[in-house]
Amino acid sequence: MNIYSEISSNKRNSYILLFVFIIIIIILGYVFGLIFGNSYFGIIFAFIFSIMMILIGYYSGDKLILSMSKAREADKKEHAFLINTVEGLSIAAGIPMPKVYVMEEDSINAFATGRDPKHASITLTTGALKKLKRIELEGVIAHEMSHIKNFDIRLMMLVSILVGVIILLSDFIIRNFLWAPRQRHSRGSGGIFYLIIIVAGLLLAILSPIIAQAIRFSISRKREFLADSSGALLTRYPKGLADALKKIRDDKDKLVDSANKATAHLYLENPLRKIGGKINSLFNTHPDINERIKKLESI
C-alpha cells in the first residue's frame, strides 16, 4: 500500500469507527431512557448530546488542547529553524503549512492537532528544541506532519470525543440506576424481562467505556507506527527520528507536566508515567519505544 491508499483507508476507518461508536451511544441512550421509563427520550437525548459534543470538539477541540497544554505560537525570529523546517516538511508532504506552537517544558515531546490539514497545528516542547539536534528535530516534525497528512488528527479527535461521550453516558446510567426509585423494578408481568434488560444495560454501561478506551488506544498505537514510517518517507532519513526517540528513552525527564489522560495519545511519545503489566498494555497510548526504534532502523 502506498501512502495515498493509507490515507483513504484511514478516512474510511474513521467513518466505520464513528458508526460503531454511535451504535454504542444509541444503545446506551436506550438503556438510559429505560431507567427513566421512556427509552425514546433516552435515544434522542444521547443523540443530541453526542452531536453537540462532536460539533464543539470538531471546531474548537484543537484550541482547547493547545490552551490546556499552555502552548504559545512560535516566534519567527526566536524559532526560525523550527518554522523553516515545518514549512519545508509541509512542502515535502504537499499540504498547507500548519501553525507552529511551542510549550515551555523540559522533557522532549511534540504533538499535532486539528481537524484537517487546512486547520492543523504542530507543537514542540522547548526541551525538544534544546536537546535535539537539527536532523533529529526534522524527524520529529516529519512524524507530526504525517499525523496531519494522514488525517490521524481528525480520527483521534473524533474518537476521543466519542469515548468521552460514552464515559459520560455510562456514568449517568450507573449513577441513576443506583439512585433510581426501586418500585420500578417489579411492576406487573414484564418484571423479569425488564430486569434482564436493566441488568444487561447496566453491564453494558460498565463495560462500554473500557471497550471504547481499548479501541481508542489500539487505533492510537497503530497510527503511531504509521506516522513513524510515513515521516521517514518525508525526510528520507529514518535515523533522525530513531535517534530522537532514543534521546527521549534515555532522558531522565520524560513527563510532560501539562499533559493529561485526555491529551496523552496526541504526543510523540507517552508523556505520562508508564504502567507495567500485560493487561495494562492494552491501554497504552503508544507502542513500545524500543520496538519503534527497531522498526525505524530496519527501513
Add this chain to the structure above:
Amino acid sequence: MATLFWVLIIILIILVLYIIISYNRLITLRNRIENAWSQINVQLKRRYDLIPNLVEIVKGYAKHEKETFKMVTEARSKLITGSLSDRAKASDMITNALKSIFAVAEAYPKLMANENFKMLQEELSGTESKIAYSRQFYNDSVMEFNILIQKFPTNIISNMFNFKEREFFKTEGKEKEPIKVKF
C-alpha cells in the same frame, strides 16, 4: 437475448466509470505536479531575493573575496530564465556558490557574530532545504504520473486524452534516495 443485453450494458457502465476515474486521477496528479512546480519556483525566487542582502553584508567584512562574489552574482543571474533543466543547473550552481560564501565567512569572526548575517544564514539554509523538499515532492509526483501514463491500461486513457510524460527536476548533487517503507 435480454440477459446478454444487460450484461453488455453493465460492462459498458463499468468501462465508462473506469475511464472517468482514471482520467480524474491523471488530472489530479497533473495539478499536483503544476502545484509542486510553482512551489519550487517560489523557493528559488525566495533564495534569489535573499542573495543580494547576503552579498552586501559579507562585502562589508570581506572586501577582497571578489571572485566568490562574482561567482554568486553570475549564478544568480541565470536562475530566473530558461527551461527546466537550465534552472536545475543554475540552482545547483547557486547552491555551490553559497557554500563557498559561507566557507569564506568562516574566516571572519566579526562577520560570523553579526546578527543580521546569522539570520540570513538561517533563512538561506532554510530556503535551501525547502528547495530540496519541493524538488522531492515534485519528482515523486512526476514519477507517479509517468508510471500511470506508461502502465497498461491507463496508458490507453492517457493516449486518448493526450497526457504527456513530465520531466524530472534533476540535480547534480546526490539526491536523497526514495526509501522503501512498508505499511
